[in-house]
Every structure is written in structure tokens, then in C-alpha cells.
Amino acid sequence: MTPPSAAALADHRRALAATPLAGLFARDPQRFERLSFAWEDWLVDVSKERLAADTLPLVAAHARAIGLEGWIAALFAGEKVNLSERRPALHMALRRQDDIPLSVDGRDIVPGIRATQARMKALADAIAGGTRTGAMGRPIRAVVNIGIGGSDLGPKFVCDALALTAPAATHVAFVSNVDPEHLTRALAPLDPATTLFVVTSKTFTTQETLANAIGARGWLESAFGPEVDVAPHFVAVTANVAAAREFGVADADALPMWDWVGGRYSLWSAAGLAIAIRLGWDGFAALLAGAAAMDDHFRTTPLERNLPAVLGFVGWWNARHLGHSDRVVVPYSQALDLLPSFLQQLVLESNGKRVARDGGPVAGATAAALWGAPGTNGQHAFFQWLHQGTREAPVEFIVPVRAAHPRGQQQSLLVANALAQAQALLEGRGVDALRAELGRKGLAGIDLDAAVAARVCPGNRASTTILMPALDARRLGQLIALYEHRTFVESVLYGINPFDQFGVELGKTLAAPIAAALIDGAPLPAATDASTRGLVERARALAATARQPTSRDSRE
Numbered sequence: 001m002t003p004p005s006a007a008a009l010a011d012h013r014r015a016l017a018a019t020p021l022a023g024l025f026a027r028d029p030q031r032f033e034r035l036s037f038a039w040e041d042w043l044v045d046v047s048k049e050r051l052a053a054d055t056l057p058l059v060a061a062h063a064r065a066i067g068l069e070g071w072i073a074a075l076f077a078g079e080k081v082n083l084s085e086r087r088p089a090l091h092m093a094l095r096r097q098d099d100i101p102l103s104v105d106g107r108d109i110v111p112g113i114r115a116t117q118a119r120m121k122a123l124a125d126a127i128a129g130g131t132r133t134g135a136m137g138r139p140i141r142a143v144v145n146i147g148i149g150g151s152d153l154g155p156k157f158v159c160d161a162l163a164l165t166a167p168a169a170t171h172v173a174f175v176s177n178v179d180p181e182h183l184t185r186a187l188a189p190l191d192p193a194t195t196l197f198v199v200t201s202k203t204f205t206t207q208e209t210l211a212n213a214i215g216a217r218g219w220l221e222s223a224f225g226p227e228v229d230v231a232p233h234f235v236a237v238t239a240n241v242a243a244a245r246e247f248g249v250a251d252a253d254a255l256p257m258w259d260w261v262g263g264r265y266s267l268w269s270a271a272g273l274a275i276a277i278r279l280g281w282d283g284f285a286a287l288l289a290g291a292a293a294m295d296d297h298f299r300t301t302p303l304e305r306n307l308p309a310v311l312g313f314v315g316w317w318n319a320r321h322l323g324h325s326d327r328v329v330v331p332y333s334q335a336l337d338l339l340p341s342f343l344q345q346l347v348l349e350s351n352g353k354r355v356a357r358d359g360g361p362v363a364g365a366t367a368a369a370l371w372g373a374p375g376t377n378g379q380h381a382f383f384q385w386l387h388q389g390t391r392e393a394p395v396e397f398i399v400p401v402r403a404a405h406p407r408g409q410q411q412s413l414l415v416a417n418a419l420a421q422a423q424a425l426l427e428g429r430g431v432d433a434l435r436a437e438l439g440r441k442g443l444a445g446i447d448l449d450a451a452v453a454a455r456v457c458p459g460n461r462a463s464t465t466i467l468m469p470a471l472d473a474r475r476l477g478q479l480i481a482l483y484e485h486r487t488f489v490e491s492v493l494y495g496i497n498p499f500d501q502f503g504v505e506l507g508k509t510l511a512a513p514i515a516a517a518l519i520d521g522a523p524l525p526a527a528t529d530a531s532t533r534g535l536v537e538r539a540r541a542l543a544a545t546a547r548q549p550t551s552r553d554s555r556e
Contacts, residue, residue, distance in 0.1 A: 005062035013321045016052055020460045021426055028053060039297055039307050042478070043467040046314050048426050049394065050322060050462045059313040060303045063493060068303065071492045076299050078104055078260075082499035083357055089499045090258075091265035091484070092295045095288035095477070104260055116256055116270050123235070124276040124284075127170055127196070135220075135228050136193040142171040144186055145274040146216065147200035148208045149504075151237070152176035153345055154267030155274045157338040158287065161476055162279055164335075165404060172278040175216075178208040183215050192223035198235045200271045202257045204243035207508065213247065237270045262499050264346050265484065283473045290477025298485040308482055312489025314464060318394050319368045320494070326393035328386065329372035332418040333400050335471055340372035343483060350487050350498035357497050366494045372396075376417050387424065387457045395463040397422055398479070402470040419465070428459020518543070 025031050025047075035047035035056075046056075063069075075081050078088045093102055094113055101108040126132040130139035145155060156174040159166075173186040187195075197216045201209045213234075220230040235253045236244035244254045255270035267275065268288065276284040294308075303309045318324045327347075329340045351367035373381065375397070386393060399418045403411035434452045443451055468475055491498035516522035517536050524533060 003062065003065040005058065005065045009058055009062055009321060012052070012055060012058055016050065016055070019052075021048060021050060021462065022460065024052060037305060037307060037310055039301075039305075040293070040478075041469045042307070044307050044310060045465045045467070046310065048422055048463045048465070049314050049318070051314070051317070055317065056310065056313055057304065059317060059493075060309070063303060063309070063313070063489070066492065066495070068309075068489065068492045071488075072299060075488065076295075078102055078109075081497075082262075083497050084500045084502075085259075087499070088260045089262060089265070090260045091262070091268050092292075092481075094261065094268035095291040095295065095481075097289060097292050109258070109260075112256070112258075119255060120270055120273050120276050120284075121281045123273065124281050127277055128280060132196070134193050134196070134232050135224055135230055138193045140170070140196045141194040142173070142190050143196045143198060143274060143277050144190070144216065145172065145174045145198045145200065146176075146209055146212045147174075147198075147237075147271065148176040148206060149349075150263030150266045150345065151200035151202075151209075151271045153338070153342055154264070155272050157342040158267060158272070158275050158476065158480075159278045160338050161335045161471065162283065162473055165472060166279045166283060170277050172274050174274070175212050176208065178211050180215065183212050187216075187219055192220050192233075195220075196233055196235065198237065198273055199244070199247075199249070200237040200257075200266075200273075202239050202259070202263070204236065204238045204240040204247070207511075210247075217248065235273065237273060262501075264349055267480075279473065286473035287477040290474035291481035292477075293474075294478045294481035294485070298481075308485035309489050311464070311482070311486040312493065315368075315486065316490050316493040318462070319366065319490075320364050323365065324392065324394055325365075325368050326391075327368040327370045328382075328393050328395045329370060329398065330375050330378050330395055330418075330421075331372075331398040332375040332414050333398070333471055334374050335404070336398065336400075337374050339398070340370070342480075344370050346483060347487050349501045349504070351491050351494060351496065352503070353494075353496040353498075356495045362494060362496060364494075366496060367490070375421065376414065379417065379421065383421065386461065387428075392461050395422070395425060395461075397463060397465045398468070399465065400468050400471040400475075404471055422463045422465050424457065424459070425461040425463050426459060428457040428461075429455065430459075431456060 019027075028034065031053070032045065032047045034053050035049075035051065036043055036045040071081065075089060076092060078090055078093070080086050080088050082089050088104055090102070090104065090109070093109060099110050099114065102110055123132065127140050127143070132140045134140060145152065152174055153176075159172055175183050175186045197213065199209060199213045204210070217230060220233055221228070224230065231248050231250050231253070234249045235255065236247070236249040237255045237257055238244050239257045239259065241251065241254045245251060255273065257266065257269060257271065261269050266272070268291065272284065275287065279287075298306060298308045315327065318327070329343055331339045347367055347370050353366055354362050356362050372378065386395060397418050399415055401415060431452055434455050435448065438448055438451050468479065488498060513522065513525055514532070514536060517524050518540060521540075524536060
């Protein structure tokens with residue numbers, strides 16, 4: 001049954017629709033103070049969103065009515081909140097700073113977490129200290145992480161974001177795409193004798209990951225000869241130790257994955273081994289500690305002052321009640337270059353659903369499309385669309401205020417650009433101001449009219465600004481956990497299960513017979529559509545056709 005709070009929110013949206021953002025600021029001189037939220041040394045400002053002072057309290061009341069606080073408690077207690085797969089979602093347990101027992105199916109999982117972390121630390125320390133050697137007896141100097149999805153994107157994002165703060169000298173690369181170019185490029189600068197591969201796959205059957213692992217093994221065998229055991233060059237992170245052993249990974253080099261950790265949350269687990277190697281164990285521990293601090297804030301703070309809850313309320317309000325189909329994330333930090341891609345997986349794989357927890361259809365829109373790029377680069381690309389395009393897309397500005405590596409006044413210029421873009425989206429640039437400005441430059445008549453028309457920015461476009469003091473391992477952990485929990489809040493408001501991803505499976509299932517047709521000439525299933533049949537036939541023909549010399553080739 002729809003709670004009364006849902007009707008109250010619909011009425012509130014209608015009442016708010018006629019008031020522009022600038023009018024909301026004019027009506028409430030304390031708007032910034034009412035709609036900005038501090039925690040530790042963070043500040044989240046949602047005053048430029050299309051909200052009134054009473055919008056968030058109304059959403060919080062609705063969230064309570066549908067049981068958000070109970071869902072948060074269930075999440076942290078290890079209850080089976082992943083209803084479709086009958087599993088808990090306990091990635092938070094991996095970053096806890098205490099050893100209080102936590103049971104899953106009657107078994108305390110904390111000792112296993114600590115034992116795995118000890119093994120990760122020992123391996124990272126051995127590589128840093130030069131005591132982990134390859135088949136030729138030489139120390140490992142490079143690590144290639146082979147995975148896909150969360151077992152690739154999360155660790156890659158963290159390693160890239162903190163690359164220049166890492167004390168470790170080990171080169172770490174990431175390979176995910178089954179396109180052979182990805183593995184080829186990663187291997188090109190490396191020495192087989194000093195390279196270790198970390199193969200991350202929960203089932204050890206993931207098609208792309210296994211193809212790349214086999215390619216890596218072939219590269220080693222070509223370099224060493226078939227008689228050399230290449231096992232010292234492999235570590236596996238998996239729940240299927242038997243399959244890893246069959247591939248050639250020693251049992252001592254197989255680290256566990258648990259089914260209560262989803263792939264897009266797996267960077268906190270042994271799947272984050274590449275992070276521990278690249279940053280050193282202290283860096284990985286600081287990342288965990290930062291996330292744990294955000295976990296405590298999310299679990300214990302009332303919804304009205306709870307950063308993940310507030311951001312989740314705004315995201316749900318924008319998508320469900322205001323009908324925004326886009327959500328743009330712009331980190332003003334080159335180190336956070338991969339953040340939009342990381343959030344695409346986190347948010348869209350979690351909340352890109354049309355089925356409610358009870359199996360019925362979702363009533364209304366769910367997650368908006370998420371995309372973005374670092375500022376200031378985006379200002380010279382899609383910001384034109386944001387300022388003068390035909391539809392509004394709320395923007396999230398993420399701004400580390402202090403530079404990790406200061407150069408003159410560049411960081412102040414960067415921060416100024418972020419704040420100015422948010423201001424420009426709010427205020428725009430109107431006809432009267434433009435006519436006065438351009439008139440002073442000598443334009444008049446139809447030339448002035450045309451120049452003004454081309455330059456008008458309507459403004460009245462929403463944004464959120466997140467100020468963080470700096471970017472380091474602890475604060476990056478806080479940022480990632482902030483978005484994880486925000487995504488969970490939105491899922492509860494949508495009424496969906498954010499922890500499964502069955503939509504990912506369909507394309508992989510259909511790829512198998514197509515691959516067989518391309519590789520072996522096997523017939524396609526009878527139900528295959530005409531377009532796919534035609535494309536397969538054409539692809540086979542192109543693959544089989546030798547490149548014909550051109551007239552220029554023959555002249556040369």
C-alpha cells in the first residue's frame with residue numbers, strides 16, 4: 001500500500017514547480033545554512049538543488065514510512081538483504097576496525113577476514129621487499145591485475161587516484177577487456193621474469209578474465225619454454241580454489257572471495273590486493289579506515305543529517321519526482337578521472353532495475369543515466385550542453401580543496417572554476433545583462449539581437465557541491481563509502497534490490513553461440529534474428545579475407 005507520505009511528496013512537487021531556484025534563495029536568506037551538511041571536514045551543499053527547506057524532511061518522513069532505518073540496520077547486521085540471491089551484503093565488514101563477531105549462517109566471518117588481510121599484507125610486503133620471486137629467481141617488479149567489472153574497475157580507480165601518494169615502487173597494470181589489444185598493451189613494457197599476474201574471478205569461469213589469464217600464461221611460456229613451471233607468476237582471488245589449482249595456481253597463492261561481497265564492492269576484499277601492492281599496506285589500511293568512518297556515520301546519524309541519506313534523497317527526488325533522466329558527476333580533480341566510470345558501475349548495476357523486491361514492476365523511474373568527466377576538461381566539452389541545452393541535468397561537483405601536489409595558484413584556480421560553474425548553472429546569463437554588456441562594445445540593431453540570442457544561458461539548473469579537504473587514502477575511502485551508501489538509500493526508496501545484476505548475464509549467454517559460430521563455424525540457434533545472422537556472416541567473411549594489396553602497395 002502506498003504510504004500517505006508519497007501523496008504529500010507529489011503535492012509538494014507541484015507546489016514547488018513554479019518557483020525558480022533563484023526565487024528559492026530570495027525567499028529564504030538562510031537557505032545555504034539550512035541545506036548544507038557538515039561531517040568531519042566535509043561539506044555537502046544541496047542548496048542549489050530544486051528543493052525547498054521542507055523537501056528533505058518530507059522525503060525523510062517517507063523514507064521512515066517505508067522502513068529505511070530498518071533496512072540500514074539489516075544491512076549492517078548481516079541479514080539477507082540481497083533477497084533474490086538469499087545473501088547478505090557485508091562489504092562493510094571488510095573495513096571494520098574492530099573484531100566484534102559477526103555471523104553469517106551461524107559462522108563468525110571476522111577471523112576469516114583478518115586471516116585474509118594478513119595474507120594480503122604478507123604478499124604485498126614480500127613484493128615490496130623483493131622476496132617474492134618468479135620462475136627465474138628474479139624479484140617481482142610488476143603486477144598485472146586480470147579481472148573485469150568490480151574486480152577491475154574498483155582497484156584500478158583507487159590505484160589511479162592515489163598513484164602519486166604511493167610509496168611502493170611496484171608497477172601495477174590492469175587488464176579487463178577480452179580485446180587482445182588490452183593485454184598486449186599491458187605486457188609490452190614488461191619483463192616476463194619479473195611480472196606477477198593476479199587473476200580475480202569469484203567463480204574462476206568468467207570468460208573475459210580466463211581468456212586474458214590464458215593469454216598471460218602463454219606469454220610466460222613463450223618466454224621461458226614449456227618445461228618451466230610458471231606458477232610463481234600467478235595469484236588467484238577466487239571462491240573456486242579447485243579451478244584455480246587446475247589452471248596452475250598454487251594453493252598458497254589462492255586468496256578467498258566470499259559470496260556476501262558483490263563484485264562492485266570487492267575492492268575492500270582480497271580483490272583489492274593490487275591496491276595493497278601499489279599503495280603499500282598502510283595505504284590500503286587507511287582506505288579501509290576512511291570507509292569504516294563513513295560506515296559509522298551512515299549507521300548512527302539521524303537521516304536529516306546523514307550525508308549518504310541526504311544525497312540519496314536528492315538523487316531519488318530528482319529521478320522519481322522531477323523526472324531527470326541524467327545525472328552528471330564532475331570531480332574537480334584529475335586524480336579522480338575514473339570516478340564517473342566507477343560510479344557508473346556502482347549506481348547503474350545496482351539501481352538500473354525495473355523489478356521491485358517483491359517481483360512486481362517498479363512504479364516509476366529508477367536510476368538516471370550517470371556520466372561525467374573531470375573539471376576543468378568537461379567545461380570545454382559537455383558543459384555547453386549543460387548551460388544551453390534543451391533539458392536540465394543535475395550536476396554533482398566533487399571538489400578537493402587542497403592540492404596533493406601544489407603548483408603556484410593552480411589549485412585555487414581549479415576550485416574557483418568548480419564554484420563558478422555551479423553558480424553559472426544557477427544564475428545563467430540573461431538578456432538584459434547581455435544587451436548592456438554587448439552594447440558597450442558597440443553592437444547594435446540586428447547584430448546585437450543575434451549576439452544576445454546566441455549567448456543567453458537560462459540558468460535555473462540544479463547542482464550539488466561536495467567539498468572535501470584533500471584527496472588521500474582515508475578520504476578516498478570515505479568518498480567511495482559515501483556513494484555506496486547513497487546508492488543503497490536510493491534503492492530502498494525505489495523499492496528494489498541493489499545487490500543482484502541479472503541483466504549482465506543475458507548478453508554473455510547469447511555471446512556463447514555467436515563465438516562458436518565465429519570460431520568454429522557452428523550453426524547459430526534457429527531462433528537467432530536475421531540481423532544477428534547477417535552480422536555474423538559478414539564478420540566471418542571479413543575475418544577470413546586476406547588484405548588485398550592496393551594500387552599504392554603494388555607501386556611500392
